Amino acid sequence: MRHDFLDRYSRLDSPIHRLPPAVKLVSALALVLAVVLLPPSRPVFLAAVAVVLLVVAALSRIPWPALLWRVALLEPFVLGVAILALFQPGGWRLFVILVAKSTLCLLTMVLLSNTTPFADLLRVLKAWRMPALLVTTLSLMYRYLFVLVDEAQRMQRARASRTFAPKRRRAWRTMATVISQLFIRSSERAERIYAAMCARGWR
Amino acid sequence: MHIPDGFLDTKTAVAAGALAAGALGLALRQARAHLPPRRVPLLGLAAAFVFAAQMINFPVAGGTSGHLIGAVLAAVLLGPSAAVIVISAVLIVQCLMFADGGISALGANIFNMAVLGGVGGWAIYHLVSRAVKGLFGRVLAAAFAAWCSTVIASVACAGELASSHTVRFSVVLPTMAGIHMLIGVGEALITALVLVAIARARPELLQPDEATEPRPSYGAVVAYGGVIALGLALFVSPLASRWPDGLDKTAEALGFKDKTAAPVLPAPIPDYEVPGLHWSTLGTAIAGAAGTIVVFVLAWLLARVLVPKTRPENTASPPAGR
Amino acid sequence: MSAAIEVRALGFRYGEGTEALRGVSFSIAQGECVGLIGPNGAGKSTLLLHLNGLLPESLKSEGSVFVDGSPVTADTLHEVRRKVGLLFQDANDQLFCPTVFEDVAFGPQQLGLSEAAIRERVTQALAQAGIPGFEARAPHHLSVGEKRRVCLAGVLACDPSILVLDEPSSSLDPRGRRELKELLRQIPITKLIATHDLELVVELCSRVIVLDEGRVVAQGPTVEVLSDEELMLRHSLEKPHALRHLHPH
Numbered sequence: 040m041r042h043d044f045l046d047r048y049s050r051l052d053s054p055i056h057r058l059p060p061a062v063k064l065v066s067a068l069a070l071v072l073a074v075v076l077l078p079p080s081r082p083v084f085l086a087a088v089a090v091v092l093l094v095v096a097a098l099s100r101i102p103w104p105a106l107l108w109r110v111a112l113l114e115p116f117v118l119g120v121a122i123l124a125l126f127q128p129g130g131w132r133l134f135v136i137l138v139a140k141s142t143l144c145l146l147t148m149v150l151l152s153n154t155t156p157f158a159d160l161l162r163v164l165k166a167w168r169m170p171a172l173l174v175t176t177l178s179l180m181y182r183y184l185f186v187l188v189d190e191a192q193r194m195q196r197a198r199a200s201r202t203f204a205p206k207r208r209r210a211w212r213t214m215a216t217v218i219s220q221l222f223i224r225s226s227e228r229a230e231r232i233y234a235a236m237c238a239r240g241w242r
Numbered sequence: 243m244h245i246p247d248g249f250l251d252t253k254t255a256v257a258a259g260a261l262a263a264g265a266l267g268l269a270l271r272q273a274r275a276h277l278p279p280r281r282v283p284l285l286g287l288a289a290a291f292v293f294a295a296q297m298i299n300f301p302v303a304g305g306t307s308g309h310l311i312g313a314v315l316a317a318v319l320l321g322p323s324a325a326v327i328v329i330s331a332v333l334i335v336q337c338l339m340f341a342d343g344g345i346s347a348l349g350a351n352i353f354n355m356a357v358l359g360g361v362g363g364w365a366i367y368h369l370v371s372r373a374v375k376g377l378f379g380r381v382l383a384a385a386f387a388a389w390c391s392t393v394i395a396s397v398a399c400a401g402e403l404a405s406s407h408t409v410r411f412s413v414v415l416p417t418m419a420g421i422h423m424l425i426g427v428g429e430a431l432i433t434a435l436v437l438v439a440i441a442r443a444r445p446e447l448l449q450p451d452e453a454t455e456p457r458p459s460y461g462a463v464v465a466y467g468g469v470i471a472l473g474l475a476l477f478v479s480p481l482a483s484r485w486p487d488g489l490d491k492t493a494e495a496l497g498f499k500d501k502t503a504a505p506v507l508p509a510p511i512p513d514y515e516v517p518g519l520h521w522s523t524l525g526t527a528i529a530g531a532a533g534t535i536v537v538f539v540l541a542w543l544l545a546r547v548l549v550p551k552t553r554p555e556n557t558a559s560p561p562a563g564r
Numbered sequence: 565m566s567a568a569i570e571v572r573a574l575g576f577r578y579g580e581g582t583e584a585l586r587g588v589s590f591s592i593a594q595g596e597c598v599g600l601i602g603p604n605g606a607g608k609s610t611l612l613l614h615l616n617g618l619l620p621e622s623l624k625s626e627g628s629v630f631v632d633g634s635p636v637t638a639d640t641l642h643e644v645r646r647k648v649g650l651l652f653q654d655a656n657d658q659l660f661c662p663t664v665f666e667d668v669a670f671g672p673q674q675l676g677l678s679e680a681a682i683r684e685r686v687t688q689a690l691a692q693a694g695i696p697g698f699e700a701r702a703p704h705h706l707s708v709g710e711k712r713r714v715c716l717a718g719v720l721a722c723d724p725s726i727l728v729l730d731e732p733s734s735s736l737d738p739r740g741r742r743e744l745k746e747l748l749r750q751i752p753i754t755k756l757i758a759t760h761d762l763e764l765v766v767e768l769c770s771r772v773i774v775l776d777e778g779r780v781v782a783q784g785p786t787v788e789v790l791s792d793e794e795l796m797l798r799h800s801l802e803k804p805h806a807l808r809h810l811h812p813h
Contacts, residue, residue: 050702068345075248075255075346113341117246123409123417137248137408141344144247148341156702157339158662170270172282176331179286180293182662184335185704187287187294195298210301215435218295218310222319222436223444225291229284231657236283238616238650238658239722240642240674283660 048101048153055099055150060159061166067151071144085139092146099154109149110142117141157181179232183225191221243311243399243422244336244351247344251406257476258402259349262330265357265469269326272462277324288320289331296332300432308428313359313395314367314388315433318380319440319447322364322466329356350402353473354395361466363391377441380448381434382545388433389426389537396422401477423533430541438548566633567591568726568754569615569648574629576610576620576778584610585778592726592756597748599769599786600758603800607778608730608758609653615728615756616650617641632725646675649724653731655711664690664706664714665699671722685721693717694747709740716747726754733761762804766790774799 050056055063070088077084096106121137124130158181165174194217202209250258273285292312300308312332317325330352336342343351370383400418404411441448569592576585584607592598600608613619614629617636629636631644652658661667668689672682690696693713703711712732719727732748733741741764748755748768759765765772765786772789774782776799782789790796793803 050700071247071345075250075344076252109341113246116244116342117248120246120249120403120409123403123413126413127410133408140248141246144344144346145341148247148337148345152339152341156663157335158666158702160338161662170267172270172273172285173266173327173331175282176285176289176327177334178662179283179660180289180331180335181339182660182703183287183290184293186656187290188297191294191298207301211431212435214298214300215432216439218298218432218436219439219443221294222288222291222440223447225287226284226444226447228657229287230280231652231654232283232287232660233280234613234618235652235658235660236670237618238645238652239671239718240645241670242674 048105049156051100051154053098053100053154055095055154058154060155061163063151063155064160064163067147070147074140074143074147077140082136082139085143088143092143092150095150096146099150101150101153106146106149106153109153110145113145113149114142117145183228187221187225190224191217194220243355243396244333244343245347245399245402247346249344249406249408250347250350250402251408254402254406254477255346255349258347258353258473261469261473262349262352262357265361265466266326266330266352268462268465268469269323269330272323273327284320285324285327286331288316288324289328289335292316292328292332293335300428302428308425308432310432310436311355311359311392311429313355314363314384314391314429315436317360317364317387318367318384318433318437322361323462325360325364326356329360350399354398354402357466358398358470358473359391359395362394362470363387366390376549377438377448378545378549378551381437381441381549382541384437385430385434385541385544386538389423389430389541390534392422392426392429393419396425398473398477405477426537427540430537431544434541434544434548565594567630568594568596568632569756570630570633571611571614572628572630574611574614576607576614583778585614588775588778588780590773590780590783592754595752595754596771597755597757597769599765599772600756600775601760601762601765601772601801602775606775606799608775611775612650612728612730612756612758615726616648617644618650646671646722647724648726648728649719649722651712651715651719651727651729651732653734655708655715658715658718659703659711662702663699664695664701664703664717667703667714668718668721671718675722685723686717689717689721692720692751694743708735709737709743712736712740712744713747720751724753726756727751728756728758730758731760732757733759733764762790762801763806766804766806774801776800 070091074085074088096103117138121134121141124133124137127133158178161174161177161181164177165171195214198213198217202213277285292315295310295312295315298310300310302308313325313329316328320328333343333348333351333355337345337348337351364387367380367383367387370386371380373379374382396418397415400411400414403409403414403418437448571591572589574585574588575583577583588607588611600611602608610619614636615631617629631640631647634640634643636644659667661670665686668686669682672685677685686699687696690698693716695710695713695717698710698714703714706714729748733744736744741761745764745767748757755768757765757769769786771784772782772786773780774789774795781799782792782795787807790804791807796802
């Protein structure tokens with residue numbers, strides 16, 4: 040499937056991958072909270088966290104370019120908000136600290152999601168008493184994400200193959216049609232899934 | 243609008259988290275009580291749908307493109323509680339799987355987009371569509387609600403950032419609100435187009451209110467309203483009084499005046515203050531109201547274009563059998 | 565011994581009046597493998613949904629369905645669903661859990677089995693379906709054939725006595741089709757296969773039921789019915805190649 044790029048590295052084999060998912064989730068959370076709560080006057084600690092993360096990254100056997108790419112994808116959002124911090128006294132220092140902290144947290148979460156299949160995370164959340172309806176929703180969402188993204192792509196391709204003179208207004212109407220079809224099909228699929236669940240005795 | 247880790251201080255993150263947890267808990271309880279079992283898979287599928295829909299590019303100008311956020315669309319199609327659950331699920335997956343939105347900011351993000359955007363947006367939709375009948379009314383209501391919810395969510399986001407002392411009120415509010423007033427236009431447009439397309443293909447999908455969620459009980463309305471009011475009070479109200487001075491001062495200090503976000507209002511109302519009135523809060527409020535009315539009129543025109551008067555309301559053919 | 569499945573004068577109408585099934589009657593003996601064929605829109609899928617109690621939605625229609633001698637009613641629903649394993653046409657709709665293990669375990673879980681029993685059922689079912697060791701796999705990484713097998717395992721894990729399959733060989737490549745055929749041949753329980761794949765019917769099914777416009781227009785031994793070229797053509801089907809050449813396959 041073309042979308043396993045969204046989930047390609049979570050099932051590699053490495054010492055990190057083999058850790059229990061609960062441990063990874065708790066560690067990631069703890070790390071993020073530690074970084075976020077840290078008062079700005081301790082850059083040494085941030086450096087230490089960075090080293091830990093780099094070691095974990097190395098152990099995880101995820102290709103470096105992939106990791107960097109994922110962090111780079113999200114960095115603009117960090118920078119975008121951090122830039123606003125410049126407009127006040129002491130802005131530069133605050134900017135640097137914000138970007139540093141946020142990027143470290145980003146790297147932590149990227150490492151978490153790429154060493155732990157989402158299904159495992161979900162199981163941990165379920166064990167932590169997340170409400171059943173939310174767990175079911177997350178589970179089904181994860182399962183059908185790829186199916187829907189695929190459908191959307193196929194529909195766009197089908198439209199593109201019949202578009203000879205791209206005009207912006209047409210494009211918007213077409214995209215809206217694709218989205219509406221996506222919802223309609225999702226709605227129908229949900230009914231079929233309900234039937235399938237009942238067929239296996241869902242109560 | 244996803245806030246990354248590190249930008250919110252403890253008190254803001256905790257407060258927003260508590261509000262989000264409360265609202266989400268309420269939404270789950272409502273859904274458990276009113277959602278028929280056959281609609282349960284629809285929540286998950288709708289969340290996947292919103293995620294997939296957000297990936298579709300709408301070309302704007304010169305290489306930039308817009309995207310759907312989808313809170314109001316979800317609320318119109320599924321009802322407010324389902325929308326809260328669906329958008330929360332999207333945010334949780336985006337956070338855990340893609341690091342899009344910080345985990346320490348998850349509460350704030352859920353409050354802004356799922357609660358304010360979803361429930362707030364639905365409330366606006368509900369009021370307007372009750373006042374203006376038919377498909378035209380619903381499209382108008384949805385477009386207007388989509389714009390409003392985008393802006394309100396961004397204002398809350400700005401409030402949270404400011405309350406964390408990460409950024410100054412005077413900088414973050416015009417930037418965020420300004421940008422999202424523009425983004426909101428795209429959101430309104432896409433929401434309207436999608437609704438009209440669904441109405442033409444499967445009109446019965448637009449009658450979810452009674453099936454998925456009967457009119458929310460008085461208790462639920464009060465509870466949601468309380469959560470929203472509290473959130474707005476905590477994060478937004480401090481901005482109202484301080485902003486205009488801050489903006490002027492900052493603008494002077496940095497020669498930043500030229501770079502303020504392009505105002506949506508027409509020129510006669512400079513600096514978001516009505517000339518002649520010196521009470522800045524009132525001026526802001528009037529300017530804001532004027533802007534909102536302009537958007538409402540635009541939404542009306544959009545709905546008119548999409549749902550022409552001559553077409554009879556029920557052109558729907560009977561739904562296709564299996 | 566009572567018939568595995570007996571259907572007497574079953575009728576069904578969709579909400580707005582389309583009559584999907586009219587007076588359908590047939591019976592399937594224990595251990596038989598029967599094919600259900602007919603043109604698109606004949607009502608095959610609708611009929612299959614009745615065998616599992618998914619239709620009619622309020623379990624009250626003209627005629628009735630009997631599984632192992634007992635009627636399908638609101639009380640017997642859960643037992644029926646355990647006994648009759650229904651495999652849907654679209655594997656994507658039926659494979660709804662995030663991992664293979666969870667999906668195959670779904671049925672046993674609903675039955676209230678212990679953790680250990682569930683684990684055992686899953687391992688056995690996966691082995692029976694020819695995909696041992698697939699427990700940790702994610703559905704979106706699987707091919708169509710693999711997904712079908714997971715769905716089959718999911719159904720087998722409930723220990724059914726009757727297998728009902730809707731278009732099991734559609735979208736499979738020739739090898740996938742051969743493997744499916746072998747798999748089904750090795751599972752000894754009663755089977756009803758709705759399909760367009762007439763060659764499969766010749767290879768697996770001893771008897772065949774022909775459905776068109778909601779009515780049973782013919783039923784009988786496979787070779788006899790499928791060799792009746794005129795009958796086949798009349799109902800938008802055709803005589804399969806396997807029967808055109810008279811050497812044994």
